[in-house]
Amino acid sequence: MSARMVVIGGGLAGITAALTAADAGVEVTLLEGRPRLGGATFSLRRDDMWLDNGQHVFLRCCTEYIAFLERIGSADKVHLQRRMDVPVRTPWGTRTRLARSGLPAPLHLSSALARYPLLTMAGRARVGLAALALRRLDPADPALDEATFAAWLDRFGVTAREREAMWDLIGIATLNLPATEASLAMAVKVFRTGVLDHNDGADIGWSLVPLQELHGDASARALAKAGVRVRLRARVDALDAGAGGFAVHAGGERIEAEAVVLAVPHYDAARLLPAGALLLDDVLADPNLLTGLGTSPIVNLHVVYDRPVLDVPLTAGVGSPVQWMFDRSAGHGLAPGRYVAVSLSAATREIDLTSAQLRDRFIPELARVLPAARQARVERFVVTKERSATFRPAPGSGRLRPGPRTAIPGLALAGAWTATGWPATMEGAVRSGLSAAREALPHLGRTRAIPERTTPL
């Protein structure tokens, strides 16, 4: 029996599925519409600098993503904090940090909470009580996908200020929605798995090299070594399923295979999925329903100053529209602290502003949270926008996330938007690729189990 698989989409989900299938002895062709691999994680060249489209951080709980980095030979190109340590700045001059101790969870955050000056004593008690209650919620409970996270926090009397100073600080960056809009189920997943269940889950990791080098280029080498045929600029126009297998049409070419992993964003999957393929909750569904997952934007500002303005690798802003700032000076021949990348998640207010408008709005804001920036001259200001950065993990989104299985044997779905249990993250993407491979490989007679790394929850 031939064992050919086509993987459509060269993001982390598709790359993972392709590598896993190739490791199982399958003949794999990966088709990617763009001229590069890496999907939503990439870098652009502006004059003499590589700029990442978005600051991609991960947490120690992202076990499959970390294993993926090892698989593609990039594990030595990231830094992972020994212990979670988040410096926090405000426009009114507060410099504080949220750092964990070595105590077991949830005590690992007790001293950070007790000393956190952005909450009153009563506020700390409310946040603490909500955190303890959150640990008892099951993110897989469908009832939690009916409410917003903010509505649930309201039950504990958590104020809007406390929400911003504590929950949104982490929640907006990981969910790409504020607590007022995010599904409680997704928030429970993030806060339990990342922050509350294990003392080391939220240790933060980031790339030391441009994302293209970390993922796209390294994956190209790993895929070639594994024998995967990679076709770039190969945009798939149609996918036909017949009795004998699949025909994938890309730019006038027809490629046949016995199995297909469709690893494209949900709005592309809605167009490409053959009729009668999509299963939602094991029931046949119209692929157009997937567009109901919506999209949420992320904007990044790349600001190069004439002198150092940031004295830590990353910091979060509270009480400011500046959410997270990263020192990206390394590798650009710049002194530390000169190139600040500002990440704005859930950026609905910013996505349609021009570069000049964003500059007028954010340079003064940066000067308020980074005092050293007040005297500094801006040498370069570049904006990168991702309008459809992630799906919107709003209430009801859980119902619209299919698993890897489709109604057509041999056709599997992958992508950070599928039912991974995670929000749209690199971890979710890698997990979805593994699940899709697990689904499709038995169809090709490959029944060896693909090990599942134990993760909290």
Ligand SMILES: Cc1cc2nc3c(=O)[nH]c(=O)nc-3n(C[C@H](O)[C@H](O)[C@H](O)COP(=O)(O)OP(=O)(O)OC[C@H]3O[C@@H](n4cnc5c(N)ncnc54)[C@H](O)[C@@H]3O)c2cc1C
């Ligand atoms: C700015 C930004 C910041 C982010 N920050 C973080 C972060 O800090 N931490 C984190 O964990 N995650 C972050 N994410 C989310 C993370 O990048 C994504 O969840 C993940 O990379 C998605 O991977 P994927 O493989 O599921 O999809 P994608 O990366 O979107 O890959 C899908 C691929 O399919 C291709 N494709 C689409 N249609 C076709 C077609 N018809 N034919 C062929 N190819 C096609 C696309 O070109 C694309 O390459 C961020 C995302 C963005 C955009």
